[in-house]
Amino acid sequence: xxxxxxxxxxxxxxxxxxxxxxxxxxxxxxxxxxxxxxxxxxxxxxxxxxxxxxxxxxxxxxxxxxxxxxxxxxxxxxxxxxxxxxxxxxxxxxxxxxxxxxxxxxxxxxxxxxxxxxxxxxxxxxxxxxxxxxxxxxxxxxxxxxxxxxxxxxxxxxxxxxxxxxxxxxxxxxxxxxxxxxxxxxxxxxxxxxxxxxxxxxxxxxxxxxxxxxxxxxxxxxxxxxxxxxxxxxxxxxxxxxxxxxxx
Numbered sequence: 001x002x003x004x005x006x007x008x009x010x011x012x013x014x015x016x017x018x019x020x021x022x023x024x025x026x027x028x029x030x031x032x033x034x035x036x037x038x039x040x041x042x043x044x045x046x047x048x049x050x051x052x053x054x055x056x057x058x059x060x061x062x063x064x065x066x067x068x069x070x071x072x073x074x075x076x077x078x079x080x081x082x083x084x085x086x087x088x089x090x091x092x093x094x095x096x097x098x099x100x101x102x103x104x105x106x107x108x109x110x111x112x113x114x115x116x117x118x119x120x121x122x123x124x125x126x127x128x129x130x131x132x133x134x135x136x137x138x139x140x141x142x143x144x145x146x147x148x149x150x151x152x153x154x155x156x157x158x159x160x161x162x163x164x165x166x167x168x169x170x171x172x173x174x175x176x177x178x179x180x181x182x183x184x185x186x187x188x189x190x191x192x193x194x195x196x197x198x199x200x201x202x203x204x205x206x207x208x209x210x211x212x213x214x215x216x217x218x219x220x221x222x223x224x225x226x227x228x229x230x231x232x233x234x235x236x237x238x239x240x241x242x243x244x245x246x247x248x
Contacts, residue, residue, distance in 0.1 A: 020191045027082065027195040027224075029232030034087035035225055039192050044090075047185035051177070054131060056102035058174035059181050060093040062211055069210055076206045077222055082197040086224030091207065092182050094174035097216040099135045103127050134163055141166045171218050178220045189225055195232070197224040 035043075044061055052058070064070050070089060077083035110123045137144045144166035154160040164173040186196045199222045207219050 020187055024186060024190040025195065025228075025233045025236060026197045027226075027228040027232040028085070028197060028234060029081060029229040030085045030087060030195070030224070030226035031229050032087055033227060035189070035192075035194050039194070040088065040225075043185055043188035043192060043194075046188040047181045050181035050184045052180075053173060053177055054099075054102075055106055056099050056131075057177075058095050058098045058102070059178040060095050060098070060217070061181075061185070062091040062093065064089050064091060064211075072210055073207065073222070076210065077199055077202045080199060080201060082199060082224040083222070085229070086197070086226045088225040090185070090223045090225060091211060092178055092185075092220045092223060093211075093213060094171060094178040094218040094220050095216070096135075096170035096174040096218075097214065098174075099131065099170075103131050135170065137165060137170075144169070167216075175218060175220055182221060182223065185223065193227070194225055195228040198222075199224060 040063060044063070047061060048057070048059075064073050073089050073091070074083045077089070083089065106127050107124065110120055110127065113120070137147070147163060147165045151160055151162050155162065164170055182198060186198065189196050202219065202222055204219045207213075207222070208217060213219070
């Protein structure tokens with residue numbers, strides 16, 4: 001019975017998915033009705049199923065609902081049409097500092113999981129020792145140059161993983177993961193009958209102060225969401241696959 005249920009979960013409709021992808025557009029004009037909370041929560045749940053490095057979930061999604069904050073956020077998004085008209089604005093934030101809480105949650109999950117003693121031992125070692133070695137850079141990231149030097153020297157003699165270190169490296173690591181979740185969110189909204197626009201034009205320092213975000217956080221994008229209005233879709237240009245895809 002379990003195998004049958006598992007197979008049912010794995011059966012997917014490629015054409016249905018292709019329709020969602022093909023009909024997703026960056027929408028600039030919206031109807032005033034907001035996305036119902038239940039649907040937004042379901043879409044955010046799907047966003048959080050995106051791939052995440054080490055399962056540390058270095059992201060944060062803030063669905064701004066307070067009218068006063070929403071009004072300021074529209075202005076901080078440079079008064080773009082999508083920001084002004086969309087009934088919902090979701091701020092996608094990369095949180096490299098979440099590695100600590102993610103590590104703690106993983107250790108708790110490993111302790112609860114029914115698995116072999118050997119696998120539990122290896123997983124525990126990873127999150128107790130390897131993860132801190134990767135992410136702990138000391139005060140003001142003072143150890144980052146040393147870690148970068150060590151990986152460079154190792155790479156001279158063998159295949160090596162060049163760890164993302166320092167503030168810039170950890171921000172890049174968290175931003176990649178957050179961007180994957182953003183795509184999940186936008187596709188989920190389209191599948192639910194709503195549309196979105198990923199906005200990169202905003203005043204990040206003011207957005208961070210508005211949402212009381214710490215210095216370590218980085219606002220990756222602000223996603224406008226709602227039902228598209230007439231004339232809300234701009235022409236989408238896509239060029240020959242051969243220009244972007246190679247097989248070697």
